[in-house]
Amino acid sequence: MQTAQPPAPTSVPFREAFLFWLKLGFISFGGPAGQIAIMHAELVERRRWISENRFLHALNYCMLLPGPEAQQLATYIGWLMHRTWGGIVAGALFVLPSLFILIGLSWVYLRFGDVPVVAGIFYGIKPAVTALVLHAAHRIGTRALKNGWMWGIAAASFVAIFAFDTPFPAIVLAAGLIGYFGAQRWPAVFALGGGHANAHKGYGPALIDDDTPTPAHARFSRVHLVKVLLAGLGLWLAAMGLLVATQGWQGTLTQMGWFFTKAAMLTFGGAYAVLPYVYQGAVEHYQWLSGPQMIDGLALGETTPGPLIMVVAFVGFVGGWLQQVWGQEALFAGAVAAATVVTFVTFLPSFIFILAGGPVVEATHGKLGFTAPLSAITAAVVGVILNLALFFAYHLLWPQGFGGRFDAVSAVIAVGALVALFRFKLGVMPLLGGCAVVGLAVKLAVPYFA
DSSP: OOOOOOOOOSOOOHHHHHHHHHHHHHHOOSHHHHHHHHHIIIIIIISOSBOHHHHHHHHHHHHHSSSOHHHHHHHHHHHHHHHHHHHHHHHHHHHHHHHHHHHHHHHHHHHHOOOHHHHHHHHHHHHHHHHHHHHHHHHHHHHHOOSHHHHHHHHHHHHHHHHSOOOHHHHHHHHHHHHHHHHHHOTTTTSTTTTOTTOSOOOOOOSBOTTOOOOGGGSOOHHHHHHHHHHHHHHHHHHHHHHHHHHOTTSHHHHHHHHHHHHHTTOTTSHHHHHHHHIIIIIIISOSSOHHHHHHHHHHHHTSSSOGGGHHHHHHHHHHHHTTTTOGGGHHHHHHHHHHHHHHHHHHHHHHHHHHHHHHHHHTTTOHHHHHHHHHHHHHHHHHHHHHHHHHHHHHHOTTOTTSOOOHHHHHHHHHHHHHHHTTOOOHHHHHHHHHHHHHHHHHHHHHHO
């Protein structure tokens, strides 16, 4: 006998959505894959605010864009449910908790330096992050790799980025072209879900279901498009104009605003795709901070909620502090200003992309000419995530390179984290907390066994 599916929610008050997006901002650990998994579990499986296919349709569009796809996905769903302010609230609350936490941690980092307790916590969390990335590749792969074509695309993307260091935008373009032209010959193969649209679990009817008509505010309008583009451009010009007027073009804050505006347009494939560019500019060219400080900032970014690209807030804070952008008497205020400027210019394009492009995406819902390339791109992303997992594993297990020692303790923690995720379905926060405790215990015990 089949259990009767509960009815779909008839509406979601703005207050209820606000509280959820606020909660998400504090629990969105695990990088984009972990954040997307949390949203899928909460919005598709448990709350049923949006159906699986509509969720994946929005996600595939966000994966095409430069910028953090998880934050953009939250913005998209918030916009679809509660118009423009719903999208702004969802996207902003995804970022703000992380910004406040990183400002606090960056201050502690600069004031108190290398604390053994903090080092021990990081030692335990890094293997957990590696396990989370592997788990994410598995989760997305089980949904996207439904036939031999999709497996082939994933394998080809892995080889392209691992063996030939192919840029991520080139992989996206190639996969999209394969999906577009392949669907004309074999439409069932490239349908959303790889020709097995009904293979996923049925979570019951959703508020925004597969056949729910597009709401009026989400329909394409040239007037709306122009308004969003002008508003976004106006906000950026106002911010940069204020910086130029108060700091001059060569001022540190102005140069940070300009540099991270350019960086925001290069974040195809997530934060790790743009980190080399940020490192080159912030460390080598502008010398706002040192290489070791940049690495420490990445560790902080990995272990705080929110998108990993929030590491730019750390770069801004440390750079603003060290460069004394508001003078020696206002180190903290100047650093906060720098982190705020960097965060603003980094995430402003993401809001514009969603609020301007969302109506176009909604108009393509269910149209194979649009969904087929996105299905192929999703398959390609699985290969890219697997490559990232191997990148993590290499630096985790051989911290000094293959010629150095093998970190057996990190390997044990990583294996334990994988077992906890795959076998016991442990949540992200308990996993990170448990691994942090283990890492701290190991680091504190080392002096007694040395």
